[in-house]
Amino acid sequence: MSRKRQYDESRSDNPLRRGVPLNSQACELVRRTREFYEREREFVRLHGRPSVPADQVVERTSQTLGLSKRTVVQKGVLLQELKEKWTGEPSSGGNKAESGDLFLSTPGKKRFKPSPVTGIDSFQADAIRRHVYDYYSRKEYPVVAKLLVSLKQKNLFSGGKTSLKSVLRALGFRYKKLNGRKLLLEKSHIVMARSIFLNKLVGKDLHEVIWLDETWVNAGECIDKSWTDDSPKSSGNQPTGKGARLIIAHAGSSSGFVEGGLLMFRSKKTGDYHEDMDHVRFLDWFKKLLQQLKGPSVIVMDNAPYHSVIMDKTPTSSARKELLVEWLQARNIPAHMGMTKLALYALVKQNKPVSPTYVVDEVAKEQGHEVVRLPPYHCHFNPIELVWSDVKRYVRTNNKSFTITEVERLFREGIALVDAASWRKKVGHVATLINSAMAIDGIISDCPDAKCESILNHPNRIFNADEAAFFLNPKGSKVLFAKGERNVYSVVNTDEKECLTVLLNAYAEGKIAPPMVLYAYERIPSDVSESVPEDWAIGRSSNGWMTCETFFEYVTNVFHPWLLKEKIPLPILFFVDGHKSHMSLHLSKFCEDNGIILVALFPNATHLIQPMDIAVFRILKSAWREKNNEF
Structure with a gap:
């Protein structure tokens, strides 16, 4: 059988087939060719011969297309090589292979090619994520070179370095410099969401938790791989399309699926299945599900939009002025239409809740249940996915007719086959992953005993202390100068850097323990000590900064006696940053002997996970600057 291609104008790889528009270069060559033959016709009429002899092929082609002879020769050589490749015949003058049988590709043209290496599914993504976590649990640094080798050894990834970097970025990891080393770190909002999720599950029996989720299945769901010799007898009857779609919602625990909790309906849209499950439909089903639960339960769900509709949503800066006034007046905050929109929105920002209140959470809370939300990209923490x-x-194994009615019947049968033993096995697997994540994230690993689990459930036993500098002569953000001046100067006082160090200590109930003001005095003046409130502490150091001795005196002489006075149960958790003034040996021994569990927060992360930095000092310093300017 000859290897020679047969020319066919309808072939998809023919760039000149009918119906395909010509690009600008091809149109220009067509114009040049037509103009050449019009000139040639006139030349033959006048002289009786062509301007370029017919046997001078290169010259004639060059004149026709307006290209150099060198280009014509190069393309001709390439065409001859392609002829030999496809026809198997040597290049010669008698070769009858037509140039129309062969197509030349554009040099250097970039063509889209789907990458099967980076197109991983959710289960592969979860496996790679857990593999990265294993590095941290072994106290190793996960860099791409190491990950590429270990992932290939476990058959989790088959691409190269560039593809692996793309996958890691899609999973929420980033390559960041930290403490002189470059480490692979997750984005801050994912770390925060996982920390909140894990803390809410500390001390909970995961086998009693209700795990909730939605999924979909198509009428064309079938096995896509099988042993075949490509003959008609061993070819399946798989459908060419996905077909109609079913949307399913259910919940279960180690005891099995919640009885009467199945929601199944047919989709009317062709896009993402989340388009069919709206908040009204979900909330109606969720209320019925709560009635089937036997007692107060913890319900775990993801952050789908229909799960996360906010109750009494805080208006944004683009909201109408009337809406801002209405929102403020509903909270007994003085506001009226005579105020500017900027002033109204500033009041909204000052009084908006720290975290949103979701409709679903409140509905569950009314019946004694608690909703816990999965962090983003952590579907492996939900056993219902398995x-x-x-x-x-x-369904895929038993689907033969590929009708939506048949798939609905098979899905119900599949649900009935998942018994309590299968659920327990899957919940146990997820419990192992969650406990491992708790150890990696340091949720309970720094606690000396199991009492920490109970402490985390009592907000009055969780404390956080931190210091901040308050400048007595803060700089202004603007200066006044004459229009047209090229050099602008700011006149400052010599004491512009003079400041006070203030230590604030609060606990999770939202209350403040006795604070301390630190002065740069060898001896505290009497007028200063008399001006400080009675329940505040006064400290001193040579430069006005916190030292090991000053912090030790605060804990031993102020904080610990206050704990006993307020009858707060010991032990308590005391979170501080890792500054050397907080980590002295004599302080650690005192805390160990007196029921204070001293926990140092992760370095270079206090701006994300320390409550004082996030919720207190920013607002307090803003108010301090305003009062200083008024003064």
């Missing part, structure tokens, strides 16, 4: 995998496998 249950859906088993049920869909049953």
